Amino acid sequence: MATEKKESTIFSHTGNTIQTADRDVHIIAKLEEPLVVVLGNVLSDEECDELIQLSKDRMERSKIGSAREVNSLRTSSSTFLPEDESDIINRIEKRISQIMGVPVEHGEGIQVLNYKVGQEYKAHFDFFESAKNPRISTLVMYLNDVESGGETYFPHLKLSVSPRKGMAVYFEYFYEDHALNELTLHGGAPVIIGDKWAATQWMHRQQFR
Ligand SMILES: O=C(O)CCC(=O)C(=O)O
C-alpha cells in the first residue's frame, strides 16, 4: 500500500555528489521509496583490488540468517574483514559511514563476497524481524566488472543493478510502514560469465561493535 506522505529516510544526501572526507561519491540513480541509490566512485580501482587481495585466502562458504547456517539460498563464499587490520579498511569504513549516515560502530564490518559461475544469493531480506538491534541499511559495493550476470536485483521493484567496479547500491529498510521494508527483497543473480567480487556493509540501529 502506498503511503500518503513520504517517510523520512536515513540517507539524506541531495544533489549529485556526496563529499566524504577523502573522496567525492557520485549519486547515479535513485528510487525514492523504498530508497534505493546507485552510487559511483565509491572505491578506487586500487581499493577494490586491495580488498580482494586481503580476502582471497580467507574465503569460506557463506552462511545466512541469525543462526548463520550454510544454505542453498546463498552459494557464494565470503569473509568478514577484521577492522583495524589495515589503514585501507579503516579509511573505507569511515567513507561508508559518511555515505550511509550511520556511525562506523553501528556496522557489522565489511564482508567480502565472491561468486563463481552459477553461484548466487537468492532473494532475501537483510533484516531479521526479531532482532533487538535490527539492521537498518545495506551498502553493496562491486569490486570488479562481471562479464555477464551477477546483478543485484529487487524483484518487487522490478529493478536490477549491474555490478561495475568501484560502484555500489545502497538501500534501507527502517520504515514505519512495514510494506516498504518488504519491498527491499533482493538477491545477487547467478554469475553467467566471469566471477563476481563484492563487499557488503550492514548497518544497525544501535551500536553493534
Ligand atoms: O551480491 C549481491 O549483489 C547482493 C549481496 C547481498 O544481498 C548481501 O550481501 O546482503
Ligand SMILES: [Fe+2]
Ligand atoms: Fe542482502
